[in-house]
Amino acid sequence: MTQDVQPSKSTELPPWSHLTPNKVPRWSFSKVFSNIVISVLALFFAIPMLWLALASVDKNATFQTKIPVLTAEHYIVSLESGNLAALRNSLVISLVASAIGTVAGFFAAYSFSRHHIVWKGPILLGILFLSGVPITILIVPMYEMFTSAGLLTMFPTAVLLGVTALPFQIYLIKNFIDAIPRDLEEAAYIERAKTWRVLWSVILPLTMPGLASAALFGFVNAWGSFLIPLVLISSDDQQAAPVRLFGFVNATSIDYGAIAAYSIIYSLPVVVLYLALSRQFKTGFVLGGAVR
Amino acid sequence: MSVLTQNSDARTLGLPEKLRLEARLDKARFNPASLVLLAPATVLLLGLFLVPVAYAIYLGFTNLQLIGLHAVNYRFTGWANVNTLIHDATFYQSIWLTVLFVVGSGAVGATLLGLVMAIAMQDCLRLIRQIAGALAIVAWTLPPTTIAIVWKASSTESGIIPTLLGNPNYDLLYDQAMLIVCLANSWSLAGLAMIMFSAALRNVPEEILAAARLEGASRAQTLFKVTLPMLRSTIVTSSLLMTLLTFGNFTLVYLMTAGGPGNQTNILPVYSYLQGFKFFNLGYSALLGNVIVLISAALGGLFVLLGKQRR
Structure with a gap:
């Protein structure tokens, strides 16, 4: 917003340069909350697919989701x-x-x-x-x-x-x-x-x-x-x-x-x-x- | 444009002699080419959509069977099937389950999930956002058969969800069939809802949000008093779209539970299929199909009505 007021080619500092802009907190409650929500949802989407990926290369595949004994058979x-x-x-x-x-x-x-x-x-x-x-x-x-x-x-x-x-x-x-x-x-x-x-x-x-x-x-x-x-x-x-x-x-x-x-x-x-x-x-x- | 030039335009367009003098260019005219262009779609839609639906309405009032005596020699039985229908407890249960499934997992579940994702993704770390978004979209693009298999594997005995809940021997799919089927359906549709809401959120003008912040509105206030009201039309559209998509979702339920255990997930499309191809009552199955047509006509009407109100 301030840039609009500033004359475009002046090199000197604007008169309000001694003021510091309001600090935007890097981590707010809502940001942390959003990240947690999205991480949980990402897990929700990933979990059912996880079985598919692991079982397809597991020698002893069952409906269990476990670390596979690798095979391509x-x-x-x-x-x-x-x-x-x-x-x-x-x-x-x-x-x-x-x-x-x-x-x-x-x-x-x-x-x-x-x-x-x-x-x-x-x-x-x-x-x-x-x-x-x-x-x-x-x-x-x-x-x-x-x-x-x-x-x-x-x-x-x-x-x-x-x-x-x-x-x-x-x-x-x-x-x-x-x-x-x-x-x-x-x-x-x-x-x-x-x-x-x-x-x-x-x-x-x-x-x-x-x-x-x-x-x-x-x-x-x-x-x-x-x-x-x-x-x-x-x-x-x-x-x-x-x-x-x-x-x-x-x-x-x-x-x-x-x-x-x-x-x-x-x-x-x-x-x-x-x-x-x-x-x-x-x-x-x-x-x-x-x-x- | 004067009358004279309009007429000369008509001449250059190569119209037949008679039309040159009479044709009014300010009115839409019938174009013979449209007959040719519409022919393929008309033939296909009539022959393989509308005629079958009409035929199904007739079959719904016959005693047609899949095998046996009435497979070939079936006849019109009037209200006999309807009589069966209104005394069929499974049918009423099926209607209730359909409503539960469609509203719970489609109109509300998938829409809510997509909405929460789209909003939370706005101030989220880029990496987490991209991973979650990609997973939701892949879940949406998976074919229904795969979705059914994946969810069956993760919710049945020794699957990953019961294991995470602490009891691998618990057959969640058997015990909470409706809940799991609903979860699977929301899981598979949330990606689409998320895309719709993300697009709608990008269209919320930044100035309005800035004005709200300037007035000292908290995050929650901005969300509930500014953003959500502005998303209202998208919420309605998404709910209706999810309703339609869920209503047509036969494959997921049939492959996961086949309507069981004990009719607990026997939604209307599944019940119609089972009546026809498991119990061989094709006529009754067609009648159940007619009920489905009536319900979707009602839903379609609702769609049109809401669309008109918005304009």
């Missing part, structure tokens, strides 16, 4: 053919789901953002509502429909998982397109560009961060889904990783180390993807549509 077991195939299935399912949702979401979001649509408000509200509905309600009807059509396989399930993320993706991408000034498109239209051309050359490059967040959301949503693959994929060799992991837990002789190692291998891509990408578009993914 659990990771080797986790990457056996069947387990690896489940991870690959999950990858394929998640990529397909993410691609379907993002592409369909992009087109719809552009239309919702720019075109005149009858009942646009209520439709958008309905879409927002769909993004909050628990997916459990789809299980019985989808099971009936997929059974009678003989579709209890990977790809129909992937499409369904893509659709479960679609409402939120439309919202997310629409928020990004809404922020793009219309002048650019209008210039392109005046140059007689077609809608496709505008979408591809103007909107797409400018919405990239939004599309990346939407794709990430679709991927994480499908990757984490347990119930839908459990019910809608009938054959074991098409099954997704979380269901395989659950199979470990329910096995007759529980291999605790393998559960921990496979959990880590299964969770790592999502955590890394999120942490790596979130810095690039902090505003988008976390808050994009969720808060509005």
